[in-house]
Structures are given as C-alpha cells and as structure tokens.
Amino acid sequence: MSDQPTIAALRMGNQFAFEAVFHAFHPKVYGYILQKTHSAYMAEEVVQLAFIKLWHYRESLDPEVSLSAQVFRVAKTTLIDQLRKEAVRSRLLTQGEAKGTAQSESPTENALKRLEEKELAERIQQVVRSMPGVRQRVFAMSRFKGMSYKEIADALSISVRTVENHIAQALKQLRHNIPFF
Template identity: 50%
Template sequence: MDYVVDLVSGCLQTFQTVYRLFNPKLYAYVLKKTGSAYMAEEVVQLTFIRLWEKRENLSSEYSLSAQIFRIAGTILIDQLRKEAVGKKHLTIVENDYALRTEVDQPEMHHAVEQAIEQMAPVRKKVFKLSKVEGYSYKEIAEMLSISPKTVENHVSQALKQLRAAFSSIISLAIIMSAIIHK
C-alpha cells in the first residue's frame, strides 16, 4: 500500500494506520538513543504532529520509514538542544544563587572593579564600552579604529580575566564559610 500518496492527500485513516505501525519502532529507537521514556514519548508525539502538518512535503521517492525517522532525528536533536540550554540556564541560576549567598555584594563589586582595573588599557576600554556602556562591537571598532574581531577578542579575554578573578573569590568565600560554620 502506498501510504505516502494517501497521507499527502490527507487520509486520516492512513495516518492512524501509519501511527500504529511506526509508533512502537520510533519509541524504541528514541528510547535506545536517549535512555529517557519521557524524551521518547515527546519525540514520537512531535514527530507524528509534524508528519501530519507537513504531509504535503512527503516524497514518493523515499520510503515512508526513512522520512519518519528523519523527522524524528531532527526533532530529537532539537529537543536535546533545548534540554542542554535549559540545564545551562539552570546551572547559571544555581551558580548565581550560590555566589550571592557565599559572597556579599559590596565585596563582589569591589572585586569586579579591581579585576577590570588590572586589565590592559585597551582591553579595559573595550570591555567598559561593550559591557558597561552597551556599544556594539562594530561601534567600538569604529570608535577605536580597530577591527570588530579585535573588539571581540578583547571582550573574550576580559571575560576570561573576570572568571579567573571570580573563581578565586568564590573559593575564598567557600573556605571562609566552611571555617565559620564548623
């Protein structure tokens, strides 16, 4: 039976048949790839939604199986990216909370100012123009007669310096907190 032609024409009965045929295979595939029943259910559901929504784009040149699994692969990658971004944001929030509880704000502000003041003059100027005054890399490049890539490099190096300064401050705060709470 040519499921592709029937799906393209919008046959709901064919869609239900295709769903029953491919749902277990697709679920098992995604479960094996991710180890997550939730992710497998989510990807399968989204795959069949997209299959129905984009049924006009199906091709008789390829097997329906290949097209369904390609859709599922794309959705799986999207879902994994979203999950990774979510975890990254959660980590940032958790780190920010830990930082605020371990280090008091005036001390942190002073440490940031000190770290910025220790930067090379051009790097300090570029960093302040970018992060404090909000200029774009292109605007800064024009102001200072340097390339936008140079601006990007200065900001990147400035952020590395700040991260290094913060890590030592946080380490000190954690040690002090452990000593105080003994």
C-alpha cells in the same frame, strides 16, 4: 511493497492512513528514541512531536523515498531539536542556580554530544569509503592508525610528497562533503 499509495494518502490528508502509519511506526520509533535518550518520558515526548511534525508537513513527503526513512528522519531531527532545547534550558537553570560555579554537562547535553559525535564519525567514514583506494588507505593510516607521513610512504612504497598530496586531497574532499569539518 511500495509506500507510494500510503504517502499519496497522507499527502491528501487521509487521517486513516496517518493512523495506520502511526500504529505501524510508533513502537519502532519509540524504541529508537529510547535507545538514544535512555528516558521513557523524553522518548514519548519526542515520538509524539515527531508524528505531529509528520502530519503538519505531510504535503512535503517524497513518494520516491521510503516512508520508513522519512518517518525516522523526522524523528531524528525532532530528537536533536529537543535535546538542544533541553540543553539550553538546563544550562540556563544551572547558570541561574550557581552563578560562577563550574558545572558539569547535563545528561541531555551529553546525549546530544554523543549523538552528534556518532553522526559525524559515521559521515566521515562514509566520505572516506568513497575516496579512491590509495587516498583512502593513506588517510586511514594517517588519521586512524596514527602513522607518520614517512611511515606511510615506506609502507606503501611512495614518496612523502605523494602522501602529503593524498592527505590534502582527502581533507579537501571531507571539507567539501561535511560542513564545518
């Protein structure tokens, strides 16, 4: 089933289509956000903000992309925005209450950090999987298994210089595909 008619109706400002989308996706999006935050209050806030954003930016919805993917992308970016705001708010409160006292990270900061680390790890795995076979193996052996260049060269019957070249190319590919890598 195509989402194009629903997306077209949303883009034209059809409130009935929006209500249908809200009722169809609210439980799924709420569950996703609750799983990430472990806070019913924050999950409800984020879901409400996500659907407000979806309505506000409805004209930019892409009819060629599944509605589910677009709804969850809005929810995910809304969650990240809220976690950042909460982390800043928490940091400012901590600084104001205990000037000069070392404080541990708040649960919100921890959740944001875990989410960002997980997304980065997934993106790295995706880029590594797109590498040519030998480069992929060399990189995995070096970075994921902790093997030295010499050990990799011996295991694959290639020269250490070839291992170095594969690692250099892999890192170049990662930097090209992942900003700030």
